[in-house]
Amino acid sequence: MSEDPSIPSSSSSQMSEDDDRSPPLDLIDGPIPSSKSRNCSGVSGSGVGTSVENTVPYPDQVLENVLENVLCFLTSRRDRSSASLVCKSWYRAEALTRSELFIGNCYAVSPRRATARFTRVRAVTIKGKPRFADFNLMPANWGAHLAPWVSSMAKAYPWLEKLCLKRMSVTDDDLALLAESFAGFKELVLVCCDGFGTSGLAVVVSKCRQLRVLDLTETEVMDDDVDWICCFPESQTFLESLMFDCVECHINFEALEKLVARSPSLKKLRLNRHVSIGQLYRLMVRAPQLTHLGTGSFNLSEGMAQGDQELDYVSAFAACKSLVCLSGFREILLDYIPAIYPVCSNLTSLNLSYANITAEQLKPVISQCHKLQSFWVLDSICDEGLKAVATTCKELRELRVFPVNAQEDAEGPVSEVGLEAISEGCRKLRSILYFCQRMTNAAVIAMSKNCSELVVFRLCIMGRRRPDHVTGEPMDEGFGAIVMNCKKLTRLAVSGLLTDRAFSYIGKYGKLVRTLSVAFAGDSDLGLKYVLEGCHKLQKLEIRDSPFGDTALCSGLHHYYNMRFLWMSSCSLTRQGCWAIARELPRLVVEVMKSNEGEEEGDNFDTLYMYRSLEGPRDDIPQFVEILRPGI
Amino acid sequence: MAMFAQDLEATELRLGLPGTNDSEQNTSSTTLVSKSNKRPLQSDMNENNDSSPANRSDEQISQPPPSKTQVVGWPPVRSYWKNCLQSKKTEAEAAGIYVKISMDGAPYLRKIDLKVYRGYPELLKALEDMFKFKVGDYCEKKLGYNNRSEFVPTYEDKDGDWMLLGDVPWEMFIVSCKRLRIMKGSEAKGLGCCTP
Numbered sequence: 001m002s003e004d005p006s007i008p009s010s011s012s013s014q015m016s017e018d019d020d021r022s023p024p025l026d027l028i029d030g031p032i033p034s035s036k037s038r039n040c041s042g043v044s045g046s047g048v049g050t051s052v053e054n055t056v057p058y059p060d061q062v063l064e065n066v067l068e069n070v071l072c073f074l075t076s077r078r079d080r081s082s083a084s085l086v087c088k089s090w091y092r093a094e095a096l097t098r099s100e101l102f103i104g105n106c107y108a109v110s111p112r113r114a115t116a117r118f119t120r121v122r123a124v125t126i127k128g129k130p131r132f133a134d135f136n137l138m139p140a141n142w143g144a145h146l147a148p149w150v151s152s153m154a155k156a157y158p159w160l161e162k163l164c165l166k167r168m169s170v171t172d173d174d175l176a177l178l179a180e181s182f183a184g185f186k187e188l189v190l191v192c193c194d195g196f197g198t199s200g201l202a203v204v205v206s207k208c209r210q211l212r213v214l215d216l217t218e219t220e221v222m223d224d225d226v227d228w229i230c231c232f233p234e235s236q237t238f239l240e241s242l243m244f245d246c247v248e249c250h251i252n253f254e255a256l257e258k259l260v261a262r263s264p265s266l267k268k269l270r271l272n273r274h275v276s277i278g279q280l281y282r283l284m285v286r287a288p289q290l291t292h293l294g295t296g297s298f299n300l301s302e303g304m305a306q307g308d309q310e311l312d313y314v315s316a317f318a319a320c321k322s323l324v325c326l327s328g329f330r331e332i333l334l335d336y337i338p339a340i341y342p343v344c345s346n347l348t349s350l351n352l353s354y355a356n357i358t359a360e361q362l363k364p365v366i367s368q369c370h371k372l373q374s375f376w377v378l379d380s381i382c383d384e385g386l387k388a389v390a391t392t393c394k395e396l397r398e399l400r401v402f403p404v405n406a407q408e409d410a411e412g413p414v415s416e417v418g419l420e421a422i423s424e425g426c427r428k429l430r431s432i433l434y435f436c437q438r439m440t441n442a443a444v445i446a447m448s449k450n451c452s453e454l455v456v457f458r459l460c461i462m463g464r465r466r467p468d469h470v471t472g473e474p475m476d477e478g479f480g481a482i483v484m485n486c487k488k489l490t491r492l493a494v495s496g497l498l499t500d501r502a503f504s505y506i507g508k509y510g511k512l513v514r515t516l517s518v519a520f521a522g523d524s525d526l527g528l529k530y531v532l533e534g535c536h537k538l539q540k541l542e543i544r545d546s547p548f549g550d551t552a553l554c555s556g557l558h559h560y561y562n563m564r565f566l567w568m569s570s571c572s573l574t575r576q577g578c579w580a581i582a583r584e585l586p587r588l589v590v591e592v593m594k595s596n597e598g599e600e601e602g603d604n605f606d607t608l609y610m611y612r613s614l615e616g617p618r619d620d621i622p623q624f625v626e627i628l629r630p631g632i
Numbered sequence: 633m634a635m636f637a638q639d640l641e642a643t644e645l646r647l648g649l650p651g652t653n654d655s656e657q658n659t660s661s662t663t664l665v666s667k668s669n670k671r672p673l674q675s676d677m678n679e680n681n682d683s684s685p686a687n688r689s690d691e692q693i694s695q696p697p698p699s700k701t702q703v704v705g706w707p708p709v710r711s712y713w714k715n716c717l718q719s720k721k722t723e724a725e726a727a728g729i730y731v732k733i734s735m736d737g738a739p740y741l742r743k744i745d746l747k748v749y750r751g752y753p754e755l756l757k758a759l760e761d762m763f764k765f766k767v768g769d770y771c772e773k774k775l776g777y778n779n780r781s782e783f784v785p786t787y788e789d790k791d792g793d794w795m796l797l798g799d800v801p802w803e804m805f806i807v808s809c810k811r812l813r814i815m816k817g818s819e820a821k822g823l824g825c826c827t828p
Contacts, residue, residue: 132705132708134708134710135704135705135706135708135709135710136704136705137704137705172739172740192710197740197742199739199740199741218710222742222743223730223742223743224740224741224742224743225732225741225743226740226741402709403707403709406707406709407707408703408706408707435707435709460707460708462706462707464703464706517708519706519708520706544705595704
């Protein structure tokens with residue numbers, strides 16, 4: 001979870017595991033070791049004053065103390081997992097010194113078990129729903145409730161400082177309990193969450209007096225008509241980061257201005273689209289120390305005309321000498337783009353993915369962004385805009401190109417031309433997400449050769465099963481080249497017309513691939529079989545609308561316990577096939593569900609979602625989910 | 633009569649392309665090839681002609697879907713993000729009718745957009761989900777809700793009167809409703825709660 005400081009990233013990529021090389025947490029299903037009660041203030045080397053419960057006193061107290069001190073420096077999850085497997089005393093020492101807990105699947109382990117093993121945790125990360133839930137492939141109310149976690153942690157970790165959640169269902173009551181229970185609470189990061197409103201935010205900001213980070217990214221917040229900005233304490237705050245660009249409700253600007261004025265440590269501020277450019281100006285002059293800024297609408301407030309009150313926006317930006325990460329532009333008024341010129345040459349991250357601008361409008365900006373490492377943009381800039389990016393942004397590590405028109409048969413402003421240009425100009429590229437309407441194998445092959453550092457390659461050709469538009473061939477060779485040439489690749493998303501051959505390449509060469517997304521691809525069971533048999537590091541596999549059936553599903557039996565989850569929707573599975581897995585692998589929770597709530601009971605189902613778990617079937621399934629449990 | 637109906641169909645004004653039929657629209661990705669061979673007009677412009685024959689000749693591909701309907705969740709762009717982009721275009725039409733809603737005993741208010749719902753049944757279901765209660769059945773004859781539930785949904789109209797939800801036709805309701813309140817049954821007796 002540690003962020004690479006050389007690449008400022010948005011909160012959501014903080015939650016991505018693509019840069020963290022550690023494998024899933026291997027929780028040992030052994031007797032829960034008794035935790036010695038000790039002084040909880042930091043790490044103490046002294047073993048004095050311990051009350052041991054049921055354990056036999058071990059011989060080498062000194063060695064264990066040394067071990068604990070050393071283990072504090074171990075931050076990588078994989079390393080800690082390895083350390084815990086050495087022997088029982090290392091297991092105990094590691095458990096006592098783990099201060100950051102990462103739960104990749106909230107249903108893989110229970111709060112009780114996790115808090116019992118790790119007793120001194122200060123920071124927790126929990127991930128809930130599978131990613132395909134973002135695309136309406138799962139009805140609401142599936143689960144991933146924060147409630148049981150908050151109530152367990154309230155008792156086990158009263159000193160908790162940090163909570164990061166991704167795709168969890170969070171209620172106002174959960175937030176209220178959080179605010180009540182953790183006196184020293186400092187950081188709340190919510191990515192792609194939902195279920196609460198501004199009432200919940202109000203409780204958190206008013207009660208968590210030590211709060212320094214409140215980051216909401218792509219999270220839905222209900223409008224309860226509560227003025228949560230007013231609920232911050234009146235005195236100086238410890239706020240370092242306040243990101244609410246996804247909050248759709250109006251906010252009290254005067255209160256926000258005063259808040260910024262009394263938050264001397266504020267470095268990151270992301271405003272929602274209800275903040276006008278005039279208001280942005282007022283905030284910027286109060287906070288020139290900002291490093292990360294989300295500009296809000298970047299437009300005039302309603303009812304105001306240009307020229308009514310021309311503020312010196314250029315100076316405001318020029319004063320922000322530390323600004324490295326710029327985003328927002330939710331309703332951009334193009335005339336104001338030049339205001340950001342003073343900061344362009346310092347930017348390492350620029351997010352224009354809400355700004356529908358052309359290549360000509362982009363060029364004056366991007367031509368100054370020599371240091372840019374992360375760039376998110378709309379395809380409105382066309383291939384020409386991408387060429388401009390390739391010309392200047394030699395340090396680019398991450399590129400995301402989103403579609404203005406997310407439809408299958410829309411015009412495609414970007415194509416293989418843009419992709420190839422990027423691959424020529426941006427040799428240090430590590431991560432790419434590219435939406436387009438047409439693509440060629442040649443361009444993808446070029447990228448595989450030019451960008452050998454690629455860790456994440458996600459290409460979305462929006463027309464389902466669309467072949468190489470020049471040769472008419474499937475896209476097999478392109479994706480094959482990616483897995484062959486990009487030796488560090490851990491995440492792959494495929495699209496376009498793909499035969500089983502593509503999957504044979506992935507199975508053969510994709511030895512480090514951990515996450516794979518497949519949609520409308522493949523010919524037969526062989527495709528899935530290649531992947532399950534070849535990709536030894538595979539942890540997350542999400543497949544939709546592909547002709548893979550029960551035989552293919554069975555070919556992964558040897559591997560499913562090593563995976564975090566498998567999602568298969570609208571494929572060729574049958575109930576019997578899923579039952580076979582459930583019988584063979586008792587530690588797997590096998591959920592079958594329908595895509596629509598309220599559908600009639602019947603034998604067919606739309607989705608298989610299965611994951612390993614130490615707890616067995618969860619007890620909070622909604623009506624549209626069925627868990628296949630042998631013996632019942 | 634039948635002949636007359638056929639003539640009518642031929643002269644019918646519709647938004648679809650000539651030759652298309654509502655019943656042939658794809659709603660799911662696994663639907664087999666639909667009968668229409670027409671491609672939506674917009675993609676005819678600037679289209680690289682090489683791609684279309686390749687598309688159509690491959691049997692595996694389902695017919696290019698009509699521009700109106702789309703496959704669920706495809707392309708994989710988060711709907712939250714898509715809405716942000718779309719909302720700018722249609723903000724004029726999308727101006728919702730937001731009303732506050734409170735429930736006796738619940739600590740939090742909510743705001744909802746009445747435009748989102750098509751009628752009382754949908755609205756009531758949403759209220760039940762939001763506040764986790766059951767509303768009971770509205771009995772028109774006796775002008776009230778049977779008190780199988782202790783909660784009664786009411787609203788304040790433009791004149792400041794508190795009315796029972798469902799008393800007036802839906803269209804009249806959404807223009808006259810100022811706010812909603814889910815009252816405890818005992819308080820709502822005056823509004824016409826009927827006993828079973």
